[in-house]
Amino acid sequence: MGPIEGADCAVDPLGGGWIAGPEPRDRYARFDFLLCNDVIKGMASTEPLDAYSAVVAGVAARLTPKVASLRVPQSRSARGPGESLGSAVVFTADGFLLTNAHVVGSATAGTAAFSDGSAEPFQVVGVDRLSDLAVVRAAGPTPEPAELGEADQLVVGQLVVAVGNPLGLAGSVTAGVVSALGRSLPVGDRWLIEDVIQTDAALNPGNSGGALADSHARVIGINTAVAGVGLGLAVPVNATTRRIIAALMQDGRVRRAYIGAVVVPAPVAPLWRPRLGGRDTGLRVASVVPGGPADRAGIRSGDLLLTAARHEVATAQDLQRLMFAEAIGHPLPITVMRNGALVDVIAEPTELVPA
Numbered sequence: 001m002g003p004i005e006g007a008d009c010a011v012d013p014l015g016g017g018w019i020a021g022p023e024p025r026d027r028y029a030r031f032d033f034l035l036c037n038d039v040i041k042g043m044a045s046t047e048p049l050d051a052y053s054a055v056v057a058g059v060a061a062r063l064t065p066k067v068a069s070l071r072v073p074q075s076r077s078a079r080g081p082g083e084s085l086g087s088a089v090v091f092t093a094d095g096f097l098l099t100n101a102h103v104v105g106s107a108t109a110g111t112a113a114f115s116d117g118s119a120e121p122f123q124v125v126g127v128d129r130l131s132d133l134a135v136v137r138a139a140g141p142t143p144e145p146a147e148l149g150e151a152d153q154l155v156v157g158q159l160v161v162a163v164g165n166p167l168g169l170a171g172s173v174t175a176g177v178v179s180a181l182g183r184s185l186p187v188g189d190r191w192l193i194e195d196v197i198q199t200d201a202a203l204n205p206g207n208s209g210g211a212l213a214d215s216h217a218r219v220i221g222i223n224t225a226v227a228g229v230g231l232g233l234a235v236p237v238n239a240t241t242r243r244i245i246a247a248l249m250q251d252g253r254v255r256r257a258y259i260g261a262v263v264v265p266a267p268v269a270p271l272w273r274p275r276l277g278g279r280d281t282g283l284r285v286a287s288v289v290p291g292g293p294a295d296r297a298g299i300r301s302g303d304l305l306l307t308a309a310r311h312e313v314a315t316a317q318d319l320q321r322l323m324f325a326e327a328i329g330h331p332l333p334i335t336v337m338r339n340g341a342l343v344d345v346i347a348e349p350t351e352l353v354p355a
Contacts (some may be wrong), residue, residue, distance in 0.1 A: 046313040052159075055215045059161040060173040062217040065115050066090045067210055069165040070103060070122075070136075072110035087164040087210030088112060088136060089219055090145045093287065096249060097122065099209030100224050100235075101129045104136065112138050115171045126248030130187050130256065132224050132235055134209075135248040144234075146211060148224040149218030151197060151236030154178050162201040162223055162232070164210025176201030176232075180279070185225065185233060194317035195236045197221045203232035240321055247325075257327035257349035261285050262294020263305055265315055272340060282306045282315040284339065297347035303336035 049057060051215050070086045086103030090096075097112060104110070113119040120138040127134040158178045166172050180198040187193055197212065203226045212221035212234040221234030235241065249253045266284035273280055283305040288295045299305075305313060309332055313319050322332070332347045 014193035022182065026118055029290035040212060048235070051135075055298065056161055056175045059215065059217045060163065062162070063146060063163045063211055063213055063219075064171045065143045067163045067165075067171075067207075068097060068114050068138075068142075069170045070099060070110055070112055070209065072104055072107045074105050074107060083110075085206045086208045087206065087223070089209070089211045089222065090142045091148060091219070091245075092145050095120075095140075095142045096125070097136050097138065097142070098222060098245065099134050099136060100222060101127045101132045101134045102224075103209045104134045110136070112136070112142075113170065114143060116143070126252035126254075128244055128248060128254045130254070131152040131193055131241070131244050132185075132187065133222065133241070133244055133248070135245060147216075147218045148237050148242075149214055149220040151195065151220045151238045151241075153218060154181060154197065154214070156181060159215050160197075160199050160201055160220070161213050161215075161217075162203060162207060162210060163213065164207035164223060165201075166202075166206040167202035169206070172207075174202040179231070182315075183233065185235075193224075193235060194240075194315065194320060195238065196224075196238070197234040197236055199232050199234065200230045201232060202230075207232075218269060229293065230298070240317065242281075243324060255325035255328065256352040257325070257332075258352035259294045259297075259299075259323070259332070259347050261294035261299055261305075261347050262287045263319065264303060268304065268337070269340075272337065275342075276306070279306075279312070283313055283316070283319065285336070293347045293349050295301040297334065297345040298343075299334065299336060299345060299347065300338065303338050303343070305334065305336050306342075323352070 017021050036213050068088045070088050074082050074084050077349050088097035088099035093097050096168055108124050110122055111119055112122050120140040122136040123140045125135040131308045156178050160178055162174045176199050180202050183196040183198050185193040185196045203223055207223045210223045211219045212223055220237050223234045225233040244254050263283035264286050268282055283301045285301055287301055308319055309322050327349045328351045332349055334345050336343050
């Protein structure tokens with residue numbers, strides 16, 4: 001293929017560079033090698049961004065000022081005092097920021113720096129290690145808050161933009177797609193962060209606590225982990241997250257109920273589905289903690305848990321949504337299927353104490 005001709009310059013599609021000749025009619029032609037500087041400069045000032053770039057640039061412009069770089073002093077017995085770096089998202093007009101629990105660690109204070117050059121000391125308001133979320137509050141003025149979105153409305157393949165401070169580089173922006181939904185991130189040996197968002201948007205150390213946003217600059221996740229090259233994970237912003245945030249702001253911690261059973265999604269046998277209105281999924285009890293609430297209620301390994309508190313449960317998050325402070329010490333009706341029979345039991349959850 002020869003040059004694409006126009007008026008003053010031309011582009012050589014095979015070589016990827018500019019050559020003498022008429023101006024190209026293809027405005028998206030590559031100009032890695034700029035030999036017609038006068039034409040290129042003129043085009044650079046007038047050419048609109050393509051749609052993808054316009055979306056990413058728009059999200060970056062709106063969200064970057066609202067994502068702070070955190071410096072958090074930490075005590076390290078082996079190497080002496082140090083500090084951790086991370087990110088945080090302003091989410092209220094009165095200076096509350098959302099970040100990761102592992103960013104603040106055991107610290108009680110630190111410094112938040114913003115893209116406009118301002119910096120404010122902050123105090124840690126609350127930490128919840130079982131969701132890897134923490135809330136801090138700046139002592140002085142902060143930028144306008146970011147809008148929190150709804151991760152439950154995401155679809156695989158949807159454009160997302162990550163804003164944070166990887167490797168201490170403030171105001172970094174990367175883009176990608178939602179690679180998968182519904183991932184689980186283990187926390188200790190008794191809890192899972194459910195419905196974690198997987199993305200291929202590049203995340204690096206320091207991105208933790210930063211924003212994962214949709215194309216409207218709504219924060220739908222808080223970046224939390226890098227599981228591999230092109231595999232980043234974010235804690236979803238959804239109804240459960242909002243309850244956690246509210247508890248951290250009010251009480252500084254999140255109280256959770258515990259029934260002492262390990263459950264995994266499992267299919268309902270086709271033979272029994274008509275009895276359950278066509279329902280095809282429940283939670284198989286993989287193990288029961290001896291002496292725990294589930295054990296005392298008579299729940300056994302192998303039972304298929306169908307409802308709790310008269311709500312259908314088909315995922316671990318369905319059950320975890322019920323395991324907040326109001327369930328502690330109160331009767332919890334549970335229905336399981338055992339050997340084809342429906343069995344009703346009453347469990348009394350106790351308070352979960354993080355290890």
